[in-house]
Amino acid sequence: MTKATPIDGGDIKSAAAWTRKRFAGVDIARTALRESGRRGVLGGLAVSVAVLISGCDSVVGIPGDEPEPAATQPTSTTTTGANTGGDTPEPPAVSQAITRWAADLRTGNLDELEQKCWTMAPLNVRAMYAEPAPILAALDQPSVGNGSSTVWKSAAVTVIANDRELATDYACPRVFATGTTLAFNDADARHTVRRYLSRLVGEPVAPTDAEGTYPLVCAAEPGSWDPNGTGSATTAPLAVDPDASGDVTAFIDQSLESEWPRGDYITVSATVTNAAGGQQKRTFTLKSGEEGYCIGDVSA
Structure with missing residues (x-):
């Protein structure tokens, strides 16, 4: 197993550099992001994709794990958001949820x-x-x-929001x-x-982060759990026994470490x-x- 390179608490440039080394062949929107937009857009999007592939996370309020303050970005002059054109009209709830976020993004x-985007690793948000x-x-x-998500796409950027x-x-x-x-x-996993x-x-x-609204445990059905690649998938053990984690009263956030066993599976350990x-x-085993x-x- 190859241990994931943790960049938790580091700066975004380090995350991007590590990813470029590991994925040197990835050419990110090379045509649409040239000339005047190259320095700004590529600087942000290359880092964005970098942290989506590598690892970069932190938690506000935990000593030594806060990201460095980022420079405030210029307010965009874009006047629209969440265009609902196309053959399938967008439900009002979708428009409201994404428009609130877009207003903050501006x-x-x-x-x-x-x-506000606490479902994501903080530095992934920043990137x-x-x-x-x-x-x-x-x-x-x-x-x-597409049945589970809603997608907006331009020549340069794709934005995808989970329907949940x-x-x-x-x-x-x-x-x-x-x-x-x-x-x-791996930052997402941690x-x-x-x-x-x-x-x-x-x-x-x-306050609203609860299993009923934001599931974190793999669903019991369909039984597709096979981290060892045996070819015989079963129900995820934690779905069968929700109390398997034991009586946990505290944990050390800085102890979170991740490793990639194989394929879509990753393990995260914590004290x-x-x-x-x-x-x-x-040790927690997760599936993507x-x-x-x-x-x-x-497991203990």
């Missing part, structure tokens, strides 16, 4: 976006949303639903360069475990405190899907 206040202009331009395009989040009051979409593939990284453990100790990262006051290491990572198993 201000360029990354600190506010980081707080994806660093350049509002091309994102807002993509939102001017007609939206297309679009059903809430505020939707934070993923942003990546058009022509590349949306991918979830943040999933962070949110799961935060719930267990009674301190969710947001937790049990009801008796003792500390133990727990269309909506991000879900936790399927936990």
Whole structure:
């Protein structure tokens, strides 16, 4: 197993540099992002895609894990957002959820976006949303639903919002360069475990972060759990036994580490405190899907 290179708490440039080295052949929107827009748009989007492939996360309020303050981006002059053209009209709830987010994006206040987009690893938020202009331009395009998400696409940028989040009051979409593939990284996996453990100790990262609205545990059906690649998929163990994590009363956020076993699966370890006051290491196994990572198993 190759241990994921943690860049938690580091600057975004380091994340981008690490990814360029690992994925040297990726050419991000090379035609649409030239000349006057190259320095600004490519600077933001290359980093955006970089952190979607590599790893970069932090939590506000945890000493030593806060991202460095980012320069406030210029307010975009784009006047529209979430264009609802096309053959399939966009439901009003979708328009409201994405428009609220787009209004905040226009201000360029990354600190506010980081707080409101708590379902994502904080530095992933900062990287994806660093350049509002091309994102807002993509939102001017007609939206297309694919059954589980809604997509806005321009020649340079693709914006995709999970329908589950679009059903809430505020939707934070993923942003990546058009022509590349949306991918979830090890920072996403660690943040999933962070949110799961935060719930267990009674301190969710947001008041509304609950399993019923934002599932983090892999669904029992269909039984597609096969981290060892045996070819015989089963139901995820944590879906069968939701109490497998034990009586966790606290955890050390800085202890979160990730490794890639194989394929769509990743493990994240964390040091937790049990009801008796003792500390133990727990290892969580997660699977990547269309909506991000879900936790399927936990072991001591």
